Amino acid sequence: MVFIIYGNVQFVPGRYDDWQAAYDKLGEYVYKNEQDTRTYYFGVPIEYKEKISETPHMLAFEVYGKREDLYETHFHSPAMKNFLPAIPPTMTTGLDLTHYTDVSGFLDKSGKLDECGIIYDTRILCHSATSRDYILRKLEEVSKHAEEQEKGTFTFWVLKSLDHDDQVRIFERYENFEAMQTHQGSACMVDFWMDTKDEIKSMEGRTYVPNFKGWLHR
Numbered sequence: 001m002v003f004i005i006y007g008n009v010q011f012v013p014g015r016y017d018d019w020q021a022a023y024d025k026l027g028e029y030v031y032k033n034e035q036d037t038r039t040y041y042f043g044v045p046i047e048y049k050e051k052i053s054e055t056p057h058m059l060a061f062e063v064y065g066k067r068e069d070l071y072e073t074h075f076h077s078p079a080m081k082n083f084l085p086a087i088p089p090t091m092t093t094g095l096d097l098t099h100y101t102d103v104s105g106f107l108d109k110s111g112k113l114d115e116c117g118i119i120y121d122t123r124i125l126c127h128s129a130t131s132r133d134y135i136l137r138k139l140e141e142v143s144k145h146a147e148e149q150e151k152g153t154f155t156f157w158v159l160k161s162l163d164h165d166d167q168v169r170i171f172e173r174y175e176n177f178e179a180m181q182t183h184q185g186s187a188c189m190v191d192f193w194m195d196t197k198d199e200i201k202s203m204e205g206r207t208y209v210p211n212f213k214g215w216l217h218r
Contacts, residue, residue, distance in 0.1 A: 152179025
């Protein structure tokens with residue numbers, strides 16, 4: 001199991017490029033010096049695919065070996081000490097991080113770092129911790145099906161929140177929009193929703209595209 005964070009990044013309108021310029025320096029340092037920053041990956045809402053510079057929002061997905069790799073090594077690096085003071089004027093909020101660990105599924109099915117056309121972020125709020133345990137068991141079956149039967153599903157990684165015992169998140173990457181629709185409409189996925197609906201309090205999802213920064217894994 002690894003330590004995973006999602007960053008909910010909100011930009012002052014028109015300031016994405018300024019934020020990204022500061023990140024580029026940080027990313028170069030991290031890739032060279034922090035081997036336990038395993039994933040540094042980003043997506044912008046699909047409606048900004050052709051105008052990334054105008055996006056007001058970005059999803060950051062980061063994987064570390066353990067919590068200390070983020071909060072002790074990464075946050076105290078020389079590059080981060082330059083990055084953190086540079087970004088507040090570009091953002092409408094402070095750092096907004098949520099913490100997870102992996103339960104089932106896969107980050108890179110081919111192992112070849114194939115770039116996707118679509119990122120999908122699924123968030124599930126369960127009625128209880130017991131409900132979450134049941135949902136996670138059922139998602140293991142979905143993960144297995146996606147890995148064995150869905151060529152266009154590049155990533156289907158099931159995560160449980162470390163902040164709340166009733167939350168599940170799925171990090172999904174697809175070859176294209178059609179591959180995502182194939183997965184969502186599969187009998188395995190529909191059976192999952194029908195079987196677990198009484199355990200789910202709410203569910204939401206959002207579609208993103210890569211911004212071609214960072215790395216999926218090393």
